[in-house]
Amino acid sequence: MTAALVAPAESGRLASRRSAAWEWALDRQWPLSLTALAVLLLGWELSARADRIPDYLLSPWGAVDGLHRAYADGMLMPALELSGYRLVLGFLIGTTAGVVLGLVSGTNRLLGSLLDPMVSIANPLPKIALLPVFAVWLGFTDLTRISIIALGCFFPTYLNAASGTRLVDVSFLRVSRNVEASRIRSFLHVVLPAALPRVLVGVRISLALSFVVLFASEIVVSPDGVGGMLYAGFLNGDYPRMYAGLLVLAVAGFAADLVLSVLARRLTRGQSVGVVGRG
Amino acid sequence: MTTLANIRAEGTSVPPPARNTTGALRIEGISKEFRRGGRVTRALQDVTLDVTPGEFLCVLGPSGCGKSTLLHIIGGFERASAGEVLLDGEPVRRPSRDLGMVFQHGALFPWKTVVDNVAWPMRAAGTRRRAARQEAMEYVELVGLGGFERSYPGELSGGMRQRAALARTLAMRPRVLLMDEPFGALDAQTRELMQEELNRIWNATGMTVVFITHDINEAVFLGDRVVVMGARPGRIVHDEPVLLPRPRTAEVKKDVRLMEQHNRLWDILRAEIGSPGRGRGTS
Numbered sequence: 001m002t003a004a005l006v007a008p009a010e011s012g013r014l015a016s017r018r019s020a021a022w023e024w025a026l027d028r029q030w031p032l033s034l035t036a037l038a039v040l041l042l043g044w045e046l047s048a049r050a051d052r053i054p055d056y057l058l059s060p061w062g063a064v065d066g067l068h069r070a071y072a073d074g075m076l077m078p079a080l081e082l083s084g085y086r087l088v089l090g091f092l093i094g095t096t097a098g099v100v101l102g103l104v105s106g107t108n109r110l111l112g113s114l115l116d117p118m119v120s121i122a123n124p125l126p127k128i129a130l131l132p133v134f135a136v137w138l139g140f141t142d143l144t145r146i147s148i149i150a151l152g153c154f155f156p157t158y159l160n161a162a163s164g165t166r167l168v169d170v171s172f173l174r175v176s177r178n179v180e181a182s183r184i185r186s187f188l189h190v191v192l193p194a195a196l197p198r199v200l201v202g203v204r205i206s207l208a209l210s211f212v213v214l215f216a217s218e219i220v221v222s223p224d225g226v227g228g229m230l231y232a233g234f235l236n237g238d239y240p241r242m243y244a245g246l247l248v249l250a251v252a253g254f255a256a257d258l259v260l261s262v263l264a265r266r267l268t269r270g271q272s273v274g275v276v277g278r279g
Numbered sequence: 280m281t282t283l284a285n286i287r288a289e290g291t292s293v294p295p296p297a298r299n300t301t302g303a304l305r306i307e308g309i310s311k312e313f314r315r316g317g318r319v320t321r322a323l324q325d326v327t328l329d330v331t332p333g334e335f336l337c338v339l340g341p342s343g344c345g346k347s348t349l350l351h352i353i354g355g356f357e358r359a360s361a362g363e364v365l366l367d368g369e370p371v372r373r374p375s376r377d378l379g380m381v382f383q384h385g386a387l388f389p390w391k392t393v394v395d396n397v398a399w400p401m402r403a404a405g406t407r408r409r410a411a412r413q414e415a416m417e418y419v420e421l422v423g424l425g426g427f428e429r430s431y432p433g434e435l436s437g438g439m440r441q442r443a444a445l446a447r448t449l450a451m452r453p454r455v456l457l458m459d460e461p462f463g464a465l466d467a468q469t470r471e472l473m474q475e476e477l478n479r480i481w482n483a484t485g486m487t488v489v490f491i492t493h494d495i496n497e498a499v500f501l502g503d504r505v506v507v508m509g510a511r512p513g514r515i516v517h518d519e520p521v522l523l524p525r526p527r528t529a530e531v532k533k534d535v536r537l538m539e540q541h542n543r544l545w546d547i548l549r550a551e552i553g554s555p556g557r558g559r560g561t562s
Contacts (some may be wrong), residue, residue: 172388179400179404
C-alpha cells in the first residue's frame with residue numbers, strides 16, 4: 001500500500017534503510033534488551049514517586065539507596081566477602097567434581113555403571129534438605145554450607161557431562177580411529193570438545209543453583225552473609241536493606257552468568273549458533 | 280555376476296589407470312549378521328571382490344542393501360561375521376591410515392577450522408602444529424578450498440564441507456580411499472561439480488577408490504568398474520567395467536554410451552528393488 005504511493009527508487013531506499021536498521025538490531029540484541037529494562041525500571045520508579053504503589057514495594061532507587069546505607073554502616077562488605085567465599089568455593093568444588101566424574105563415567109562404561117545408579121538415587125533429593133544432616137556431622141559451619149553448595153552444583157554438571165560424552169557423534173570417533181590417534185589425543189581433541197557444549201550447559205545450571213543453595217544456607221540457624229542481610233531486613237522491617245540484598249544477589253548472578261556465557265561462546269567456537277548465522 | 284558387460288569389454292581393452300602398485304584390496308567371502316533379540320538379520324552374504332591398485336570401483340545398490348556396512352567392514356570399523364579383507368595381502372583388523380574413509384556427512388570437527396581439520400591426521404601422527412598446518416594447506420588447495428582455510432565447517436556449504444572432508448582423508452596418505460555416499464546429501468548441481476572435482480583429484484593422486492552410491496549416473500561417470508548389490512541379504516548381483524574415456528569431464532555426461540550403460544544398470548537395479556525384501560533394511 002505504502003509502496004504504491006512512494007516512487008520506486010524512494011521506496012527501495014526506504015526498504016533497504018529499514019532492513020539495515022533491523023539487521024543491526026537483530027545482530028546486537030543488547031540495545032533492545034537494555035531499552036526494555038530501562039523502560040521497566042523508569043516506569044517502576046515513576047509510579048513509586050507518584051505514590052501509585054504501596055511503600056513496601058520499594059522503588060529501584062530505594063534499593064540502591066538501601067545498598068548505599070548498608071555499605072556506609074559497614075554491613076555490606078563483610079557480608080559480600082563471606083558469601084562470595086562460600087559461593088566460589090562451593091561452586092568450584094562441585095562443578096569440578098561433576099565435570100571430571102561425568103566425563104569419566106561417560107567414557108568408561110564400567111565406572112559409568114558404578115556411578116550412575118548412585119547419582120540417579122541422590123539427584124531428585126532436594127540438596128537443601130541435607131543441610132541439617134550435614135550440620136549434625138560437621139556443625140553449622142562454613143564447611144557445611146560449602147559442602148551443600150558443592151553438592152548442589154555436582155549433579156547438573158555430572159549428568160550433563162556424562163550424557164554429553166555419551167552422545168558424541170559416532171563418526172567423530174571413527175575419524176579418530178581412522179587416523180590412529182592415541183586414546184589421550186582422542187579424548188582431548190575429539191570427545192572433550194564434542195561434549196563441551198553440553199558440559200557448559202550443566203555448569204550454567206549449577207551456577208544458578210549455587211545461588212539458590214547459598215541463600216538457603218545463609219538464612220537458617222544463624223543468618224549471615226548477603227542472604228542473612230536480606231533476611232534481617234525482612235525480620236526488622238528494614239525493607240531498603242532487604243531490597244539491597246536482593247539487588248546484590250541479582251547483579252552478582254547476572255554478572256557471573258554473563259562471564260560464563262562469554263567464556264562458553266569462546267570455548268565452543270564453531271559449534272555455537274552465532275557462527276552459523278541466522279536462517 | 281553377469282557377463283554381459285564383460286563380453287562388451289573384450290576387444291575394446293581399456294586398461295585401468297594402474298599408476299600405483301599398492302592399494303590392492305581383496306574382499307573374500309564377507310558375510311555379516313546382526314542379532315537383535317532372538318532374530319538374526321543377514322546383512323551381507325558371501326561378498327567377494329577384487330580391487331586392483333589404482334582402480335576406481337563404484338558399488339551401486341538400493342538403500343538397505345548393506346553397501347555401507349560393507350564399506351565399514353573394508354575400513355576395519357566393523358567386524359565381519361565371516362570372511363576377511365586383505366589390503367596388499369595383509370588382513371585388515373582395525374581402522375588404519377592406509378584405508379582412509381570419507382564419511383557420509385563429512386564428519387568434520389565443527390570446533391576446528393578447515394585447516395586444523397585437515398591438519399588433524401598429521402597432528403595425530405605427532406607433527407608439530409606449524410608444520411602440520413603447512414602440509415594441510417597443500418591438501419586444502421588441492422580440493423579447491425584455498426581462502427577458506429580459516430572458516431569453521433558451520434560456515435561452509437555442503438559441497439565445501441565434503442571437499443574439506445576429502446582433504447582431511449587425503450592428508451592421511453591412504454593407500455585406498457573409501458567413500459560412503461559422500462555426495463548423497465548435496466543438491467544436484469553441486470553434486471555434478473563435486474563429481475568432476477573428484478575425477479580431477481583422483482587423476483592427480485591415482486589411488487584406489489571404493490565409492491558407495493545409489494546414483495547410477497554417478498557410478499558410471501566416476502568408476503572404472505561398477506558393482507551392483509542386491510538387498511536382503513546384501514550380495515553382489517552384477518559386475519561390469521565402465522569403458523568411457525578418461526580423463527572424464529562434463530562432456531562425458533552427454534555421451535550416449537553413458538546413457539546406455541545407465542539404462543542397462545537401471546534395469547538390473549530395478550529388478551533388485553522390485554524383489555520382495557525391499558525397504559526393510561537400513562544402509
